[in-house]
Amino acid sequence: MHLLSSPRNAISLVGFAAYVLIRGVWIERRQAEPRDLRRVDALERALLALVFLGSLLAFVW
Secondary structure, three states: OOOOOHHHHHHHHHHHHHHHHHHHHHHHHHHHOOOOOOOHHHHHHHHHHHHHHHHHHHHHH
């Protein structure tokens, strides 16, 4: 099955790319602000990585 075989898949891929871009800009701006406490631990990063991989696999599968 080709990734962009239907318009629905193409729209979903473009939407996901826009989400990742917006999220990346937000993270960069957020990191520029000074803060005292870092609330992200290794478990949360691992879970986010799993969600990201699952989202990508949904497009390919």
